[in-house]
Amino acid sequence: MSTSPVPPPRPAAGPPRTATVPVEGELDHESCGELLRAVAAHLAARPRVDVVRVDCGDMSLCDSTGLSALLQVRRDVDAAGRRLLLDRRPAHLERLLRLTGTADYLLTDRPD
Template structure:
């Protein structure tokens, strides 16, 4: 494993009575993705009604492994019945989420889905779109 002279990803946590804010700075990639997953798991118990907020404003890169960890984080928060919020998404992250069709899945709160699912059956499927739907709805940019 390569060691870096600086941290690839820095995560700072702020817990309040209403929820948890994890501020991400640096690169969310193969080398650092496990750190975010560990932080999510560590802060999930006893989380408040505002759920888990990931502040992505200082995130400089996110590769496919980083995206995978965001999806795993969504799975964990949904299972716990709390919302996951991706705040301050920079354009490269926003574009990745749009292209992969994961934007709606990662940005719709878990609580309404859970409530809708119990009222209307499989409510979570109304907002999630697969990669084909995302690509098919975007104009060809070359």
């Protein structure tokens, strides 16, 4: 998995500031910490990031530890009052979310 650096500051006016964290390869025990650290860095960024996007397009596998990390990302983003979007979800991730009953929790936009 690789992560993108914290985006540069933008002016206060305009569209919401978005940070994208790409997930490449397997999201498992070995790579989950990297995802959690990248999201935490974006949530701590100044100026504030309004939307955290996790780009799952290049994810080749998500095991139970990876699912746990995604659930933790959801909790962290919600606690920070931000939006989470899981973009470009591969079929195997969609299936995992459906089978585990976590799709509604992870994919539903939280009210502002």
